[in-house]
Amino acid sequence: MDRVEHMTRADLECVLGWAADEGWNPGLDDAEAFLAADPEGFFLKRVGGAPAAAVSVVNHSDDYAFLGLYICAPAFRGMGHGLDVWNAGLAHAGGRTVGLDGVPAQQQNYVRSGFVRAGRTIRYEGRVNGRDAANLRPMRASDIPAILALDAAQTGTRRDRYLSAWLTATSTRQGLVIERNGAIAACGTVRACRAGAKIGPFMALRAGDASDLMAGLARIIGRAQLFIDVPDSCHDFHDLLAGRGFAPVFETARMYRGPAPATAYAPFHGVATLELG
Template identity: 50%
Template sequence: MEARDLARVLDWAAEEGWNPGHGDAAAFHAADPGGFFLAEEDGAPVAAISVVNHGADFAFLGLYLCRPSHRGLGIGFDLWTHALARAGGRTVGLDGVPAQQENYARSGFVLAGGTARSGGQVQGAVHEAVRSARPAELPAFVAAEGMASGVVKPDYLGRWLRGDDTRVTLVAEAPLGFGFATVRQCREGAKIGPLLAETVETAEALIRHAATLYPGPVFLDVPERSAPLAELCGRLGLAEGFRTARMYRGRPVIQTADIFAVTSLELG
């Protein structure tokens, strides 16, 4: 895909209920421009997938979509096989719908947990100890997210964390504990991710502050390992929506942080 193709595929993802961000196409494409693929019929795109190489040892599979008119014809699987070859010997992760677990398992993927999307209206509150991140701080946040998630993803996060018209990265200062979060405007409301916080109080301040920036509900994708964050989402009135299965082909990646929301289900 070229960048304009990726924008179209994100429209498909919106139709499937994934609610992508308005600026996601540029941030995704910057992560690995050669990692996005289309299948075409008579010059028209009918299926898509991404296998983004985040480094020498790890890749992430996402945006696996086939137009309803072309499902069941083997097109998606051929595209899957073609794209996975690009990962080579890297470990490959994915966040897939649970109904497809058996299909992913046939390609060597093993279940390693799950992620739940929580969303709803949050009572926003500007916190005096929360501010926009400065450009010089972003490399440290890329490193911190990598330590928390288990994989450092400099090209992806380096672009993702930068502010623009559709997103801002927030950072907590004293007396709050360490924490940061990116909030981005989406087709519906806004998503917060990544979010990494030292304490639940810090996470709550970041979420409430983020809720003041864009109208509508807020959403977070919370891994099973992040039980304190899931409990906080419940207290804030966020309802659990759909779940995804985190699976790996190769060595599983270990998340180390307890208060952590993933950056995106599409690229990890």
């Protein structure tokens, strides 16, 4: 029987495998933190018992949701199965503003569904020689409330469940902070991926802190090849990355259905994930 249902952990691992096959390069340990954000926000359509299409629409707060992982298994494309999970996901969001990072091929479809472009997110790839610095220390559980507040001030919304899980260290995902005058001045998380590692979220006010933080994250993850997704408004970060040999390899359009959050990104800001914002 064909049906749309909530994903299990095993279902999500399957869908992340589809994403890997499409070159999206997910992390090695994303599923648990994704589900912690909103266990009811991951939808899968089965056709004759086989997984066919998927989407996530995670309700981060009472007024904001984020759409991602919109993907169909190759054998089931062009049959309308994607629309079924799309509709289920948006129904889950209710009256919330919904954000997404749309690939160029799909942006006009999103416009027809009421989404409005608000900017770009540019993915950079480059290599960093890992090194330690005296001003770096591991991220602690006690840091998370302050980081949640910093994130909310920059993204314009609370994402406490998601980031509380994401910022908790695992064997493949770790974080560092720079503390100055008793407050967090910069922080970042890095996770091992199918290829290299991705940095995000990432927040720094100073170029020197951003450079130290990136080098420290490269050292602790043990992978020199790094990817980071940067909003187009963060001109200082684009300049810093270009100056260190990073190259843009991919971009998406940040789009919203409903009132866009009031963002105020730090000069050096990296998106946590394109799947959950």
